[in-house]
Amino acid sequence: MNKAGHFNNERMHLLILQLADGESHSGESLGKLLGVSRAAVWKSIKLLEDCGIEIERVRGKGYRIRQGLSLLDKEVIQQYMEQSARQFYQSIYLFSELDSTNQFLLDLSDSGQADYASVCLAERQLSGRGRRGRKWVSPFGKNLYCSVLWRFRQPLAALEGLSLVVALSIYKVLEEQGYHDIGLKWPNDILSQSKKLAGILLEVRGDLIDFCDVVIGFGINVDMPGKSGQAIDQAWTDLFSLSGKSIDRNILLAAILNQLAQDLLHFEQQGFSAFQEAWNERDGLKGQAVTLLVGQDAINGVVRGVDEKGALLLENEGVMCCYHGGEVSVRTIEETT
Numbered sequence: 001m002n003k004a005g006h007f008n009n010e011r012m013h014l015l016i017l018q019l020a021d022g023e024s025h026s027g028e029s030l031g032k033l034l035g036v037s038r039a040a041v042w043k044s045i046k047l048l049e050d051c052g053i054e055i056e057r058v059r060g061k062g063y064r065i066r067q068g069l070s071l072l073d074k075e076v077i078q079q080y081m082e083q084s085a086r087q088f089y090q091s092i093y094l095f096s097e098l099d100s101t102n103q104f105l106l107d108l109s110d111s112g113q114a115d116y117a118s119v120c121l122a123e124r125q126l127s128g129r130g131r132r133g134r135k136w137v138s139p140f141g142k143n144l145y146c147s148v149l150w151r152f153r154q155p156l157a158a159l160e161g162l163s164l165v166v167a168l169s170i171y172k173v174l175e176e177q178g179y180h181d182i183g184l185k186w187p188n189d190i191l192s193q194s195k196k197l198a199g200i201l202l203e204v205r206g207d208l209i210d211f212c213d214v215v216i217g218f219g220i221n222v223d224m225p226g227k228s229g230q231a232i233d234q235a236w237t238d239l240f241s242l243s244g245k246s247i248d249r250n251i252l253l254a255a256i257l258n259q260l261a262q263d264l265l266h267f268e269q270q271g272f273s274a275f276q277e278a279w280n281e282r283d284g285l286k287g288q289a290v291t292l293l294v295g296q297d298a299i300n301g302v303v304r305g306v307d308e309k310g311a312l313l314l315e316n317e318g319v320m321c322c323y324h325g326g327e328v329s330v331r332t333i334e335e336t337t
């Protein structure tokens, strides 16, 4: 069940649409537009700020969002999608706010109404979740929060390696768009100089024998507002800091959905082995000394890439061992010191 949030209120919605142009708007003109007093406008502005939107007060001119907001638009996304991807994703849901895009699609699967593949997007998440019970900081209108529900017609075990494939899909698109100072960290983090840029969370439903409904959630920090960033409990970065250029989220998202549709079909037919080489070429941990945390144990070794199933290969005193996803986490030397 989605929690009621600010954007379910029509007045807030109108206000954000008006301010999205990046121009200054006086309290009086906004009041007229919304049919409320200036004091009520002021209160609504405070609520928008609580959603992570940074609003400036310009003396004598009113309120503005510096550089404006370019909101997600289903039509634009579809326009930039390839024909094959448009056929792959049978429905696209777009919300101003939601508790979690992953949760929305898990509920859809539980209700028995899921298509072969569906996309859910939100401008803001009230309870965005990350791996290991972490929360995913999801302020309004600046980053990407996207989930894809995909009906995989094989047993659960055949999903091994999928989270690496998804990380690789996103990585390849970012690489094509000129982001070169980025790296992959097993099993599915995308980092730049050890700071988190994007994260992936896979959740599964279904009978897990004949089919799995896998919900693939990814969050990309595009232009994280400074105040929201303070709530993140790990080192992070965003695309804007890496390039200094403003990013069209609709185009970026369409490119990722195109790549993902292609890679998911490829994975369904050939498994992870078809992606092993591509991963090993881009593996940001390869050759690095790391500590693996497996339950209560800490295991040291040097990363030697991944095997044909996507398991991490770790060399320790000349002996090679492989570790599968799940409850294993990797700490590099930088992270342990």
Ligand code: BTN
Residues within 6 Å of the ligand: 099, 100, 101, 102, 103, 125, 127, 128, 129, 130, 131, 132, 134, 136, 144, 145, 146, 147, 198, 199, 200, 201, 217, 218, 219, 220
């Ligand atoms: C991680 O901890 O690295 C995974 C983060 C995954 C965040 C995304 S944002 C869209 C989707 N909805 C969620 O609630 N989480 C994922």
